[in-house]
Amino acid sequence: MSEESDQNLNPNEEHKHTITPINGLYENWFLDYASYVILDRAVPHIHDGLKPVQRRIMHSLKEMDDGRFNKAANVIGNTMKYHPHGDASIGDAMVQIGQKDLLIDMQGNWGDPITGDSAAAPRYIEARLSKFANEVVFNPDTTEWQLSYDGRNNEPITLPVKFPLLLAQGAEGIAVGLATKVMPHNFIELLDASIDSLKGVRPNILPDFFTGGAADFSNYNEGQRGGKIRVRAKITEKDKKTLVITEVPYSTTTSSIIDSILAANDKGKIKIKKIEDSTAAHVEIIVHLAPGISPDVTIDALYAFTACEVSISPNTCIIQGDKPHFMSVNDILIENTKHTKSLLKKELEIRLHELQEKIFFSSLLKIFIQEGMYKNPEYENSANFDTVVEVLHLLFDPFKPSLYREILPEDFKKLIDKPMSSITRFDVKKADEQMKNLEDEIKVVKNHLKHLTDYAIAWFQKLKDKYSKGRERKTEIRLFDRVEASKVALANVKLYMNREDGFIGTGLRKDEFIADCSDIDEVIVFREDGKC
Template identity: 60%
Template sequence: MQDNQESIKKVSGMYQEWFLDYASYVILERAIPSIYDGLKPVQRRILHSMRELEDGRYNKVANIVGNTMKYHPHGDMAISDAMVQIGQKELLIDMQGNWGNTYTGDRAAASRYIEARLTKFALEVVYNPKTTKWQPSYDGRNKEPVDLPIKFPLLLAQGVEGIAVGLSTKILPHNFIELIDASIAHLRGKKFQVFPDFLTAGSIDVSDYNDGLRGGKVRIRAKISQEDKTILKITEIPFGTTTGSLIDSVLKANDKGKIKIKKIEDNTAAEVEILIHLVPGSSTDKTIDALYAFTDCEISVSPNACVITDQTPEFLTVTEILTHNTNNTVKLLKSELEIELNELQEQWHFSSLERIFIENRIYHDIEEEETWEGVISAIDKGLKPYIAHLIRPVTEEDITRLTEIRIKRISKFDLDKAQQFIESLEEKIENVRHHLANLIDYAVEYFKSLKVKYGKGKERKTEIRTFDTIDASKVAVANTRFYVDREEGFIGTSLKKDEFLFECSDIDDIIVFRADGSMIVSKVETKTFVGKGIIHIGIWHKNDKRTIYNMIYRDGKNGPAYQKRFAVTGITRDKEYDLTAGNKGSEVLYFTANPNGEAQVVSVILKTHQRIKKLKFDLDFADLTIKGRASKGNLVTKYPVKKVELKEEGVSTLAPRQIWFDPEVKRLNADGLGILLGSFKGDDKILTINKKGEAKLVSFELSNRFDEELEIIEKWKPNKPISCVYYDADKDKYFVKRFVLEDTLSPQTFFGLEDDKSSVKVISTDYLPVIELIFPKIKGIDKEPEVINLEEFITIKGIKAQGNQLTTYKVKHINVLEPLPFEEIEEIEEEIEDDQQPTLFDRIEEDSNDENSDSE
């Protein structure tokens, strides 16, 4: 009875054992790659099987899959899918037939219709049976590699993704050439850094890559360009997406009202081409931002570098993986050299024995011997006087090989040729020993040779750049109508029978002011109660310092009146704020919201009072300093106010806005990042000139985008001329022109030659630009360089003018010199006295006890 009890196992214990066994199997044998060769077991078995079948010709993939099944204990579909994934990485497998499309996500044809063979790169770096460790296959009938002796950081080049039990791995692919350069840098003891690179191109922000370790992330964007005013073109897509999934995300964003498009076309074939047709009047810049914010045109990927090291999963950085792979390559190269050295020495040893055996006619010594032992003994005795210089003792096996030499070979033996062959072996031995003594230099040359032989066409495809942060609320299309029920105190998108206010986005925040001097900010909802006595409702943006609220209120039921100007930059949603002094019965007498800091002049009319002679006086809000929303304000009057009337619309009291251009993200900002373009107000514009010969004036809206062709960006001054030197290939002449732009937002072309050889040589916005012409030798004689002041050389003409010929001589090069000094007349702005000029950045005084605690 006791024995029976001891044999009983709890079900929970059995499940625990089985689960651990299953988890270990999935981790080690299916999902996670080895750090040594960077391959999962199925990938390793496919490559081993392909090497078995390799004869230089293409093999049907179905045949390769069938041969692999004797090593891989899973179905043929798993093998063929894994093989297609290897092939689509365009490194190890030379493909023929329809292997699918990584852009569109189309699947490969059936394995019986497509063919494959190993690439020359794979044959050189992946295989060497002499340095391969072997193990029995799953059924014991065959042998398979434990790891393939790959002499290259293949894991980082191809990337890998896998989900096991309890853990996963995601290693992004990196650039072939950059990995080789990094390996060389490591061998030289230098620091290195590598970043992901994708066959689908696009652009990538690696600011938070964290060296590929868990917790890091990269942002990947499609390449979007403006085809014309109503068409955007996508030519590169983010890694991990397809044209189909990207288009679906765009259509879904359109259906939700995040963006507005007319239609979308997919013209993808060998290259990606997706055309997005916009509705008339749409902003292309804002739509591009919205595509990045709401669709798969921008995705975020979190790497997770998990690998198998000595039968144990381990989380490493990309730097650690590359270091390990490079060191392993050196180890494998050393093993190959040692094997080669041993083989050469053995070859030298027997060649020397053979020469001694034939040259000294030792084979005659065995003519009288009748036994095998006698033959061996006779040859051994005959060799002894001549073998002192050999590198190892002569064995019975060596003597046996000598007896196997044919008579024909002995009769035709050439001592000179034999000696030359031995000397060539000695040179090879010396060369291998030199490589072993200078192993690091040998490894560096090995990596350099890989770069030369296989690096062509493997340049970086994905552009590394810093992305701008897009505020979704600023680029979301106004996709819903917003209403108010003033009588009951409700706001929302579902109150369609009540008063319509404006169109907004469903991710906007709404700010509400009430007659009792209170304020609240809430998200856009279908219906929200905000209280009665609503006097103003608007869309609120966090950190908006340019919207200034002007207010006059009565403090308490019979208290004095105060006036204040304030901005609302930070709040806690759905929290009520009191904008008055806090006494019960307070009431707002006058209120305006001013998106550009406008300050009105108002008339204050007092109630009749025996002590007051003047019952009406004017107030100018421009005289008031902008303070925090919690400030009490300035006293207007201690007498009762009958009403406040608008007397004069105000103008902005905010200082001109300083705008910077950040060349890293190609965007404007007001945060001091990049190059200061100047102070802007009103209708001021920015001048941009690209490399194609097109000038364009744009507003200073921060949502504007600028492409990679940008050559010049600065604040536009209407009377400042632009100078251009260009080469006309058809006429084989250089021309120079100077012109000013018209005040229009349409592009203005000043260089219209479209042949490949014509080009713009110099573009300058200096008042007095100076260039230097360098000439080639004329009949062997040097011609002195010529310095030209372009302002004196040509007057200002129309933008379409051909211009003047620059020189009659051939030009070798044009240098742009420092411009001549020019005293520019600054625009004189009407000044306001210091105590009457409330500027935005100098005068907003936030209440520290309120703003800091409430800011999100």
């Protein structure tokens, strides 16, 4: 066998895969996965306040928007063109957006986050964009686009939201190695704080929960890691035997509140006769006390031993510049306000360009008709478009200094495409009036650009005037006294002692009874020699 044939025995020898250790593969795969979960799943972007699935739902709703309600199932199906993770995650995210009652108008049973009731199936509920969303969230001219996951469609990188949406809605997400928990804030207070920020005053915003209740924000730490919020239900004394809970803490439901009260009663922490859930349009949990039990002590015990008081640890993490960042809510508001101002500037610049183009072409058309250029023999006898351009350039030469930009061939194309009927019916007076209106609007736009801060302040004020009805603060800001569990705990166990063997406890029922106590009391025993 020849040397050449020997070399061809294994023609794929040189194409063998490079051997990579398994630990190296897992390291790379883990980093890719972690980066994907952080950037594309769990953490919202600072500019529009949305996670990718939420952004795709909003884009899909805008794409389908005709002013009428759409079946949620149809919206989910359309969103799957942009979101590769299935209909369940899209449906859950859509319900969460709807329940926040800002971006989506809802029809049907969308569930109730206060009672914990889930929404009906997507085929039974409908949605459309709210007026607020249409005005504040979208503008295709200022949106940056990218290809969808399969390359078939374009989707927004971020939506051009002109409002601190992240702080209004809040956000929660768990990624690899980090988590985010942004508290929702009050709509009106955010707009006021944005105006203050534009005036050079540093904002100081505090959360506001749709569930109401009262909250102690003394350790809020501007929403950063290490901060803590204490939130309490609103409990009132109806009479000496009855308490009524009318507002629940954020992150709880009426069901979880009732379960925690029953559990505390079973453990002897509190003593109640019965509990009724009369919640309908508003929360109403009625707690009937056992005979001889103090309502005031029971209220403190409810805060100490049940979900009527919860502690929430915020952790404000956002995506900025394709990286996760930990920021205070006040710094996020300042950044959102700056971003809104820059978007308003872009919109004004785009509008100015549109107006200038309109007045430019109107001027061209007026000159073209008034000077009778369309009757010029050289123009009429031009053999091709290039010749037409040359002739028109010569004819327009005396008028070029009065135009705001150079005349391009496509401008001439628009002129010669004008039908003769519109040329013969041209009304000079009407054209002058339209141009005057355009010039007046240009002056207004230029004035807004010159005084951009005032224009941005007016924008936030307009949103406040237009959409703030019914969005007053729901959560009362308070400083709570610490409830000492040992002082409100009921004596729910009996203490016994076996003197002979030296034992003491609650299970020695055949031995000497010492006292009634609670299961969190501390027992101190003194011996004859004075030691304890």
